[in-house]
Each structure stands twice: as structure tokens, then as C-alpha cells.
């Protein structure tokens with residue numbers, strides 16, 4: 001069946017219309033004419049496989065990664081980077097118009113100078129395969145099926161080398177199916193941390209010796225408990241003007257170069273001097289501590305306890321004393337805040353903010369809200385509610401935090417409509 005690709009969806013898939021039905025075609029670009037076969041036919045939409053490219057987009061590229069068409073990680077390797085940025089801007093704009101019903105300007109996406117090898121963290125899934133050697137890789141597109149991979153163009157060459165060494169140890173390690181090894185690399189001194197989850201029994205001492213020779217520190221996480229095998233218990237990194245010690249499970253932006261851009265952007269959007277700022281979903285304090293140098297006072301809220309401990313010690317190490325870090329769920333903690341707040345920064349996970357949190361923010365009634373989102377759909381949903389409560393977006397700035405994948409970060413500055 002032949003069709004024309006009209007646009008892109010939020011997962012970077014081409015969207016066509018066949019006999020009135022919407023059809024999603026992975027790896028197809030707007031303007032292309034393609035031959036497809038339907039692979040999944042539902043009542044309201046269908047999914048298809050691209051079998052032949054009849055008219056190619058001028059932005060089409062041959063993917064560099066040999067695993068691209070099977071791996072669930074990247075979504076834009078078949079497009080030139082300039083086109084990826086145009087399409088991501090459109091995805092953000094579509095979500096805000098369709099879900100939030102706000103017709104507004106979305107700024108061009110802040111691009112990365114070199115959109116490869118940017119990730120400072122990678123999680124390899126592992127499986128035991130009976131008589132054959134155990135394997136390590138990523139999950140296939142939209143499945144939990146493991147695709148063996150030994151090199152990824154999104155992580156640094158150092159992490160690719162460490163991965164090769166871990167892979168060589170798999171016959172000795174004999175990992176359980178479902179276990180995973182995460183590698184994290186510091187952008188400050190390039191030290192590394194290896195985190196192993198899902199052990200099957202406690203490994204022999206020689207396995208620890210081998211892993212400790214690969215990574216500067218080795219940690220096992222079992223049932224939410226960290227066992228520190230060797231090396232420092234925290235990875236030391238830097239963002240903006242502040243150094244951060246990171247617990248093995250604590251969130252830290254994966255793209256250091258673009259995270260620096262994001263911090264610079266937030267600092268340029270609002271004049272924080274003399275203001276009290278609430279940083280909801282503060283993690284180890286990466287935004288809060290960078291703002292604290294300008295603001296009068298910053299309150300951070302975070303539910304992951306090790307991250308809040310990191311945030312407190314990061315503040316002390318940096319000599320920053322005008323911050324307070326509160327452990328708890330934002331939905332509950334923010335509802336109890338009874339002091340005046342001038343600016344709220346929200347940086348929630350992909351699920352966005354719960355309704356009660358947005359209502360609590362509106363009750364606090366700050367003049368400005370900075371919303372950092374990694375999911376345009378939940379961002380748009382939340383902007384709609386903020387709109388009903390009297391906030392309107394002044395600037396919507398996407399940042400390409402995850403080049404070659406369909407993910408896009410967006411920073412929105414909102415202001416209160418009435419005083």
C-alpha cells in the first residue's frame with residue numbers, strides 16, 4: 001500500500017492517512033512517499049512497516065548505528081540533525097496547541113554542537129541464554145526482548161570501552177535474566193561508577209576484583225539497599241558553578257553540555273535576586289544550588305531520600321547556606337508551605353505534575369513559575385490547568401537534551417496574569 005507522510009508524531013514516527021484512518025510509520029519522514037504494510041490494525045489507528053521508499057525526503061540520512069532499525073533507543077538517526085530539530089519543535093507546538101489549546105510561539109530548539117556521545121549514563125540489560133553465552137544489550141523497540149549490543153553512539157567512547165570489558169566478563173559473571181548494569185561517568189574528572197542490580201546469589205571475590213579493575217567504583221543495589229563494593233560511594237560531577245556528589249540511584253541530567261545550557265537559560269529568564277524560590281523535584285539540588293547564588297533563599301523538595309542527603313551535603317561543600325532541602329512528596333510538602341514564595345521551579349518526571357500540586361502552586365501564587373519538562377504531552381496538560389488558574393506562558397523553549405531519540409526537554413516561563 002502506498003501513502004504520503006504528512007507529519008511526525010511525538011515518538012518521531014511518520015503519520016499518514018489511509019482511507020481516513022491514521023497510520024503510524026516508524027522511520028518515515030514528512031514529505032516522503034512510501035510503500036507500507038499494516039502490522040497492527042486497530043479501530044482508530046493502524047501501525048505499519050515501511051517496506052519501500054518511493055520518494056525520499058531531502059533530509060533523509062543513512063543511520064550510522066547498525067542496530068538502529070531494531071533498537072528502541074534512537075528515533076531520528078534516519079534524519080539530518082537540522083530536520084530532527086525542526087520536527088521536535090513541531091512536536092512541542094502540536095502538543096501545546098492540541099492538548100493545552102494555547103496558540104503560542106514555540107522557540108527553535110536549542111541544539112547541541114555535536115549530537116553524539118553525550119550520555120553520561122547507560123543501563124545495559126542482561127540475560128542468561130541457556131547453553132550460549134549470556135548477553136548484554138538494550139530492549140528492542142516497544143518490547144522487553146533483549147537486543148545484543150556492544151557499542152552505542154549516544155554514550156562516550158570511554159563508556160563504550162568499559163562496556164566491552166564488562167561484556168568480556170559475562171561468562172564469569174553469569175548474570176541473571178532481568179539483571180542490569182548501569183555505568184555513570186563524571187563530566188568533571190571522567191571517573192566512573194558501575195551499579196549492578198538484580199544479583200542471583202553473592203558473586204565470588206574474583207568477580208568483584210575484575211569489576212573493580214574496570215570502574216573507579218562498584219556498587220550493588222539490592223532491594224533499594226546499596227552495597228558499596230569498592231571505590232568512592234558518590235560520583236563527583238559539576239553543573240553550572242556547583243560541584244555535586246551523586247548517590248548511585250540519584251537523578252542527574254544525562255547530557256552535561258545541554259544541562260549547562262538549561263541552567264544558563266533558567267538564570268537568564270528570571271531575576272532571582274532578593275527572591276524566595278521553591279525548587280520542586282530538586283534531586284541533588286542541581287537547579288536549586290545554582291539559583292541560590294542569586295536568590296535570597298531557596299527551598300528544595302525531593303522524594304528520593306539519598307538525593308536529598310546529597311543536596312544537603314552538596315550545599316555545605318559549596319558553602320551555600322541560604323537553602324533548605326525538604327524530603328517528601330511535592331504534592332504534600334508544597335501544600336503545607338505557608339511562607340511567601342516569589343518563584344516556583346518545577347522539574348517533574350515524565351508523568352508531569354499532579355493536579356493537587358498545581359493547585360498548591362496556584363494557592364502560593366508566585367509571580368513566576370519555571371516549568372522544566374521532559375514530556376511535551378504532560379507539559380501541555382499541566383499548562384492547561386495552570387492557564388485555568390491564572391498563569392500564562394511567556395516563553396516556551398525546547399532544548400535538545402536527548403539528540404537522535406524522540407525525547408525533548410522544554411523550559412517554560414509562566415507568569416501570573418493578575419496581581
Ligand SMILES: C[S@@+](CC[C@H](N)C(=O)[O-])C[C@H]1O[C@@H](n2cnc3c(N)ncnc32)[C@H](O)[C@@H]1O
Pocket residue numbers: 251252253281282283284285286287301302303304307328329330331347348349
Ligand atoms: C526530572 S528529575 C529532576 C531533578 C533535578 N531538578 C535535576 O535537574 O537534577 C525529577 C526528580 O523528582 C523526584 N520525584 C519524583 N516524583 C516526586 C514527587 N512526587 N515528589 C518529590 N520528588 C519527586 C525524582 O526522584 C527526581 O529526582
